Amino acid sequence: MPDSPIICILAAMAGMRRPTFLILSALALGPLHGYAVIKEVARLSDDSVHLAAGTLYAALDRLSDEGLVEVDREQTVDGRLRRYYRLTATGTAALAAEAEQMQRDARMVTQRLRGAGPAGAPSPA
């Protein structure tokens, strides 16, 4: 499902940065290796976020230090080492909490925008 504009704005304002949120979201369905994470993040963001490998591994290092992701397994395919990452229980909980916060904030903003009426003017009581 493509991100709605409000979700994009709220992700930018939330404690978790958008690339981090998307990386954790990409791992939510199961372990993935680096390139698969990059592709999944692009798909989830409707091609608006393209992670560079350097950025991805800096984020994975940080998330690993914070205990939100861990290495699942290693595999060598066509001579290339692939390391798969998965969400930890803490990572799953953090992602869920972040998504719930963003939904609450999105509902609040949408209601306020509806209540404001045309051109931002408050609607009469």
Next chain:
Amino acid sequence: MPDDIRTTRLARGYRRWLMAYPRAYRRERGPEIIATLLDAADPHRSRPAAREAAFLLRHGLSRRVAEAGRRAFVVAAFAAVLGGLSGIALGSWLAWRDVDPMAPDKATAISLAPTVLPFPFEDRAGQFGRSTFWNPYSKNTLHGGTGVRVGRTSVTGFVPPGATVEQVVAGVHQRMRAQGWQNVQTKVHRTGSSTSPLVKAEVTGTRAGYLAAVQIAPALTFDLMWAEPPGHLRDTILGGLAGMLLGALFGLCTSIRMRRYGPRMQRVYSGLCVATLLMLAPACLGNIPTATGSLLANTHRNGPGPSVYWGGFVMYGAEPLAILSLVPILAIIVGCVWPRPAPARTSTTA
């Protein structure tokens, strides 16, 4: 180009950019990162994309910073500043090395006076030492500050009666230009009220390694000094940059190297760094370059003069302290190169 050759070249390119990461990190994560980079690369690419290279460089250096620790960069920053200011002094000193420390001789001043003064002048020259309070080498010398090259030899000229300062300035300026003096510049200072202004002027120029400064105040004085050597500014700047780089590397490398020791030696290392800073600070602060020399060692006193950028290291007290700073620096180097003894093994009996 065949795909396997293209891929090999691409992988080689990525490996080069991965050098930005620390060695241990490269050993552990390098193959995985290369695999991801190759998977994500455009199929026709044979060289890393600029965007990828920039991110690898940025994150690699960030990784190095994180592993080195904050202290390493604080030490490196201070060492860079001290190194830069010391390098400025060394660069300036090296540029001035071939210039006679004594002021130009009287005969030369008399022979050059007609090329500067369009009016009659005295047939004797005076030499006034630049004996300055901050320079211990300038004491008891009539020939100028030995060690800072700013002594001057003076000839007094006679201003024609009724000539205004502006007329005298124009005459001197014209004479100097006609006689081959280069970079001839004039400065006029007006003070006092508009009804009775006080006008002083200076005309300067260089020729054959000499600096001529004519002061019209309204008495006419021609001072002959040594000009700044060619390449002085370049050598000073290069010295500063080299000193800054070497200082930063020294600070960074010693800080990282000393991490192999326990807390007690770490405290000793920090103490040695502070001692070095305190000992070098007076000379370095005094040597901060300004338009007239160094911050606490002005070489343009009593009129225009050449700029010298090592005066801060000659100052009273600053010089012996700066020399003494070699002691903690050497102690740091010894600590870094000293082989660390193997941890003591306690014998156990079955």
